[in-house]
Amino acid sequence: MAKWVYMFTEGNATMRNLLGGKGANLAEMTNLGLPVPQGFTVTTEACTQYYEDGRQINDEIMKQILEAIDQMEVITGKKFGDKTNPLLVSVRSGARASMPGMMDTILNLGLNEEVVETLACASGNPRWAWDCYRRFIQMFSDVVMEVGKKYFEELIDQMKAKRGVKLDVELTADDLKELAGQFKAEYKEKIGTDFPTDPKEQLTEAIKAVFRSWDNPRANVYRRDNDIPYSWGTAVNVQMMAFGNMGDDCGTGVAFTRDPATGEKGLFGEFLTNAQGEDVVAGVRTPMQITEMERKFPEAFIEFKNVCKTLEKHYRDMQDMEFTVEHGKLYMLQTRNGKRTAQAALKIACDLVDEGMRTEEEAVAMIDPRNLDTLLHPQFDQKVLKRATALGKGIGASPGAACGKVVFSAEDAVEWAKRGEKVVLVRLETSPEDITGMKSAQGILTVRGGTTSHAAVVARGMGTCCVSGCGDIAMDEENKKFTLAAKTFHEGDAISLDGTTGNIYEGIIPTVDATITGEFEKIMNWADKYRTMKVRTNADTPADAKKAVELGAEGIGLCRTEHMFFDENRIAAFREMICADTVEEREAALDKILPYQQGDFEALYEALEGNPVTIRFLDPPLHEFVPTEEEDIKKLADAQGKTVEQIKNIIASLHEFNPMMGHRGCRLAVTYPEIAKMQTKAVIRAAIKVKKNHPDWNIKPEIMIPLVGEVKELKYVKKFVVETADAEIAASGIELEYEVGTMIEIPRAALTADEIAKEADFFCFGTNDLTQMTFGFSRDDAGKFLDAYYDAKIYENDPFAKLDQKGVGKLMEMAIALGKEANPNLHIGICGEHGGDPSSVEFCNELGLNYVSCSPFRVPIAKLSAAQAAINQR
Ligand code: PEP
Ligand code: MG
Numbered sequence: 042m043a044k045w046v047y048m049f050t051e052g053n054a055t056m057r058n059l060l061g062g063k064g065a066n067l068a069e070m071t072n073l074g075l076p077v078p079q080g081f082t083v084t085t086e087a088c089t090q091y092y093e094d095g096r097q098i099n100d101e102i103m104k105q106i107l108e109a110i111d112q113m114e115v116i117t118g119k120k121f122g123d124k125t126n127p128l129l130v131s132v133r134s135g136a137r138a139s140m141p142g143m144m145d146t147i148l149n150l151g152l153n154e155e156v157v158e159t160l161a162c163a164s165g166n167p168r169w170a171w172d173c174y175r176r177f178i179q180m181f182s183d184v185v186m187e188v189g190k191k192y193f194e195e196l197i198d199q200m201k202a203k204r205g206v207k208l209d210v211e212l213t214a215d216d217l218k219e220l221a222g223q224f225k226a227e228y229k230e231k232i233g234t235d236f237p238t239d240p241k242e243q244l245t246e247a248i249k250a251v252f253r254s255w256d257n258p259r260a261n262v263y264r265r266d267n268d269i270p271y272s273w274g275t276a277v278n279v280q281m282m283a284f285g286n287m288g289d290d291c292g293t294g295v296a297f298t299r300d301p302a303t304g305e306k307g308l309f310g311e312f313l314t315n316a317q318g319e320d321v322v323a324g325v326r327t328p329m330q331i332t333e334m335e336r337k338f339p340e341a342f343i344e345f346k347n348v349c350k351t352l353e354k355h356y357r358d359m360q361d362m363e364f365t366v367e368h369g370k371l372y373m374l375q376t377r378n379g380k381r382t383a384q385a386a387l388k389i390a391c392d393l394v395d396e397g398m399r400t401e402e403e404a405v406a407m408i409d410p411r412n413l414d415t416l417l418h419p420q421f422d423q424k425v426l427k428r429a430t431a432l433g434k435g436i437g438a439s440p441g442a443a444c445g446k447v448v449f450s451a452e453d454a455v456e457w458a459k460r461g462e463k464v465v466l467v468r469l470e471t472s473p474e475d476i477t478g479m480k481s482a483q484g485i486l487t488v489r490g491g492t493t494s495h496a497a498v499v500a501r502g503m504g505t506c507c508v509s510g511c512g513d514i515a516m517d518e519e520n521k522k523f524t525l526a527a528k529t530f531h532e533g534d535a536i537s538l539d540g541t542t543g544n545i546y547e548g549i550i551p552t553v554d555a556t557i558t559g560e561f562e563k564i565m566n567w568a569d570k571y572r573t574m575k576v577r578t579n580a581d582t583p584a585d586a587k588k589a590v591e592l593g594a595e596g597i598g599l600c601r602t603e604h605m606f607f608d609e610n611r612i613a614a615f616r617e618m619i620c621a622d623t624v625e626e627r628e629a630a631l632d633k634i635l636p637y638q639q640g641d642f643e644a645l646y647e648a649l650e651g652n653p654v655t656i657r658f659l660d661p662p663l664h665e666f667v668p669t670e671e672e673d674i675k676k677l678a679d680a681q682g683k684t685v686e687q688i689k690n691i692i693a694s695l696h697e698f699n700p701m702m703g704h705r706g707c708r709l710a711v712t713y714p715e716i717a718k719m720q721t722k723a724v725i726r727a728a729i730k731v732k733k734n735h736p737d738w739n740i741k742p743e744i745m746i747p748l749v750g751e752v753k754e755l756k757y758v759k760k761f762v763v764e765t766a767d768a769e770i771a772a773s774g775i776e777l778e779y780e781v782g783t784m785i786e787i788p789r790a791a792l793t794a795d796e797i798a799k800e801a802d803f804f805c806f807g808t809n810d811l812t813q814m815t816f817g818f819s820r821d822d823a824g825k826f827l828d829a830y831y832d833a834k835i836y837e838n839d840p841f842a843k844l845d846q847k848g849v850g851k852l853m854e855m856a857i858a859l860g861k862e863a864n865p866n867l868h869i870g871i872c873g874e875h876g877g878d879p880s881s882v883e884f885c886n887e888l889g890l891n892y893v894s895c896s897p898f899r900v901p902i903a904k905l906s907a908a909q910a911a912i913n914q915r
Pocket of ligand 1: 806810872873
């Protein structure tokens with residue numbers, strides 16, 4: 042028979058998956074002989090079963106809960122609902138991974154009108170008894186029945202006003218008794234039934250509420266942001282109450298063994314006398330520093346310090362603890378590895394190694410790679426941010442913090458920036474024409490688009506903060522205004538963006554510069570030591586490449602050559618090429634492009650100092666490049682010696698219904714081989730030049746043909762590439778090896794990878810397109826409906842951000858196996874956005890990829906993830 046309930050004495054820290062973090066640690070603390078009020082844990086499996094049974098606690102689980110209560114009564118010598126020695130419990134959620142704020146705690150469960158009278162008499166402290174009761178009604182109504190805190194808070198405020206007092210603690214026993222009556226009346230009015238008096242019924246409802254809370258919107262969002270699967274479920278902990286609100290020799294507090302902001306060693310926390318749990322965090326009274334506890338409760342403090350030492354030594358990590366002092370006696374209510382800032386995480390990990398508590402590998406494994414993001418971009422001043430309320434939320438597409446005045450066009454962004462203004466560019470969506478504006482802006486906000494939209498990809502590459510896909514914005518670009526949360530913003534109004542959370546704020550929230558500390562470097566060095574997979578970068582310009590090398594990139598895995606033409610003075614030549622009518626016209630445009638390309642490639646080779654550079658041949662979704670503004674069309678017409686009308690006709694003929702599946706990638710080289718020839722010349726000439734300057738560098742160009750779905754396509758294009766390259770090399774008199782490979786980004790390429798591998802020196806998974814085509818939804822439009830998919834639990838994550846291992850991953854596995862069998866020398870990487878996502882990097886490591894390639898600011902994240910994957914795989 043399945044065991045659904047465990048007493049604290051039956052569990053231990055290794056049972057985290059079953060008992061949740063809190064339950065496993067309460068059991069572990071019990072085993073360590075620490076003062077833990079006893080109780081039991083209803084397992085995470087019971088939660089999953091509750092959902093399978095149609096949101097019901099089945100009879101078997103219920104039976105085990107009731108048996109656990111019996112055992113708890115034996116252990117504590119108290120009884121549920123008893124009139125002489127009543128048992129009161131707390132009920133708290135506890136998932137496998139800590140999810141702060143997912144569900145509020147319910148304290149003092151087991152109270153009713155009779156029990157409270159008993160407590161009042163027996164304790165000689167009626168104020169305490171009635172305070173417990175009114176808190177219980179309030180919490181039960183709010184958490185279990187969702188009545189809403191505010192109704193009860195209003196009643197408390199009215200009572201305080203009536204009595205002429207300011208603080209809750211100034212209310213008397215009679216006041217609290219009266220309040221309890223009012224609360225129950227409020228409950229009956231809102232729910233329609235009397236407040237439950239039977240403790241077992243109260244407990245059943247509370248447990249159900251915890252299970253329900255696993256599926257509340259807050260929890261769902263938190264899980265998505267933190268990669269926590271829905272299938273894990275939450276456990277429920279039922280624990281005997283220890284009372285911190287029984288008088289001045291009682292109290293409650295929260296403490297960390299190290300400063301969670303800086304990582305500095307030493308007790309850090311807050312404490313309140315005569316209070317219960319939530320008072321410390323609720324801000325009704327100002328708590329005192331934990332060190333003051335020494336003065337108030339010297340004995341309990343000494344014991345607490347010893348407990349801290351024991352726990353930190355035992356868990357070999359910084360602990361975050363909750364405790365209560367009841368009549369001078371210490372009770373431990375919770376311990377867990379404390380949440381910490383990225384900076385603190387690095388310091389703590391390094392210190393633990395210095396203190397002999399952790400090995401280097403363990404230190405590397407302790408750090409959440411996603412946290413590193415915050416160290417690489419400017420951040421909001423946390424003190425100010427805490428007080429700010431977000432107006433709305435989009436997708437945190439490129440991390441960092443940005444604030445500035447709203448502008449609605451790239452030109453305005455450039456103009457305003459020239460005047461020294463800090464601006465945030467707000468657009469329905471961005472296109473390559475906006476690049477200079479994007480560069481000038483502190484941050485970018487778009488109404489449409491997901492994590493792989495133009496705005497997101499480009500912003501991440503530039504390291505600029507970007508919030509994309511905020512569909513709540515009502516945009517009026519024409520009149521330069523937008524509305525969000527019923528507030529209208531005009532050009533020049535200030536807003537702030539958090540590119541990590543996706544939050545949008547009104548006004549300027551000050552930022553502080555990111556700093557890379559010594560510990561950061563130390564951890565990265567350790568990561569390098571234990572990592573087997575290489576980390577390259579997606580860099581399109583020499584500036585990006587330099588930044589990426591600074592951040593530790595070991596090569597370029599993807600240079601999107603079309604992105605080299607975003608600059609104002611280059612886009613014209615590029616458009617001439619796209620809108621050419623004849624081969625001659627196209628070749629004339631290509632002649633203009635060639636020197637730009639060659640120059641850029643030289644700079645890339647220089648920046649990479651002999652490390653590999655993969656240059657992807659042109660893959661411009663045409664809709665991103667054709668001019669749309671009248672002025673640009675006119676410019677193009679003049680340059681081509683054509684009329685505006687003629688250009689408009691060409692543009693119309695280039696129109697595609699589905700440009701992402703249109704005339705792009707190698708299809709462009711198949712129709713216009715002269716493009717591939719020009720690019721080959723540029724690559725080879727650049728390589729030869731740099732090789733001449735640096736004979737000791739290993740310059741070996743990797744030419745990558747995109748969007749191949751059929752081996753003959755690759756063969757066809759490769760023929761021009763090889764002929765051109767060989768001719769260039771022969772003419773130079775220099776020896777140069779080069780490789781021609783392909784992206785695997787069309788499902789058919791994965792399915793026929795054995796054929797393709799015979800023609801390719803390397804594969805690189807373009808998982809942006811592979812995801813798009815495997816799922817069959819557009820990477821530019823998916824943002825519009827994915828939220829509904831999350832709500833319906835169809836998808837837990839954005840498959841464009843976190844690799845779909847089941848489907849897309851299967852194609853990758855297949856392509857690797859087929860490809861390697863046909864060509865054992867094949868080297869394989871990934872350069873879709875997933876190359877910088879920790880869980881996807883881990884998966885790539887499992888697949889045995891040679892490298893992942895990601896945007897420059899994600900290089901340290903990918904390196905740390907790769908090291909963790911290697912360490913876990915041992
Ligand atoms: C991809 O499809 O994953 C890729 C890297 O190419 P792009 O994003 O340029 O289509
Ligand atoms: Mg692609």
